[in-house]
Amino acid sequence: MNLIVAVDKGFGIGKDNGLLARIPADMEYFKEKTMGKTIVMGSSTYMSFPKRPLPNRENLVLTSKPENYPEVKCFTSTGELFEFIRGRDDDVFVCGGSTVYLQLLPYCEKAYVTHIDETFDADAFFPNLSELDNWEKTEESEVVESNGYRITFAVYENNDIKSVQDI
Numbered sequence: 001m002n003l004i005v006a007v008d009k010g011f012g013i014g015k016d017n018g019l020l021a022r023i024p025a026d027m028e029y030f031k032e033k034t035m036g037k038t039i040v041m042g043s044s045t046y047m048s049f050p051k052r053p054l055p056n057r058e059n060l061v062l063t064s065k066p067e068n069y070p071e072v073k074c075f076t077s078t079g080e081l082f083e084f085i086r087g088r089d090d091d092v093f094v095c096g097g098s099t100v101y102l103q104l105l106p107y108c109e110k111a112y113v114t115h116i117d118e119t120f121d122a123d124a125f126f127p128n129l130s131e132l133d134n135w136e137k138t139e140e141s142e143v144v145e146s147n148g149y150r151i152t153f154a155v156y157e158n159n160d161i162k163s164v165q166d167i
């Protein structure tokens, strides 16, 4: 399993259940990485999408109220989710938000992190992987400018992955 996220300088990822900025180059990157794959998200992130489910991807939603989202496959626990994705977790991208990143981070092999060179007023956050012993930055792009924002695309790898088979 992998994850994908865009963070600002303070590791903020969202505010009022929305994204911090509209950055077309990052949206393209997200699309490129997740197209044709399975995406996992919490119900708040799912509801934040203007158009849902996201097309051409299998949308999986974690929620305690599956009856509210009959159009997608829902899971009421991470254990139930792991049972479903077991054996094909290479093609799964965790897409947030904060609560879901925190729960699934130990099971992710790679983190695709877009760094936005700005500080926003955020109320949802992602951990700084550089401060965690088992995560190592293995790639970082040149600076890209998009919609007035300077961003870089980094890849981090987890050296101590927990297996979804163990659950």
Ligand SMILES: NC(=O)c1ccc[n+]([C@@H]2O[C@H](COP(=O)([O-])OP(=O)(O)OC[C@H]3O[C@@H](n4cnc5c(N)ncnc54)[C@H](OP(=O)(O)O)[C@@H]3O)[C@@H](O)[C@H]2O)c1
Pocket: 004, 005, 006, 007, 012, 013, 014, 015, 016, 017, 018, 019, 020, 041, 042, 043, 044, 045, 046, 048, 062, 063, 064, 065, 075, 076, 077, 078, 095, 096, 097, 098, 099, 100, 101, 103, 124
């Ligand atoms: N910058 C980025 O890349 C990025 C990406 C994604 C999201 N975001 C932002 O992140 C914010 C949303 O994050 P969030 O942490 O508030 O919400 P979230 O993680 O998207 O969703 C939280 C909800 O997910 C469900 N949930 C989580 N873990 C569960 C579990 N183990 N079992 C069953 N249900 C579970 C619960 O839903 P129920 O209440 O339905 O039970 C919970 O209320 C928004 O601002 C969004 O825009 C940013």
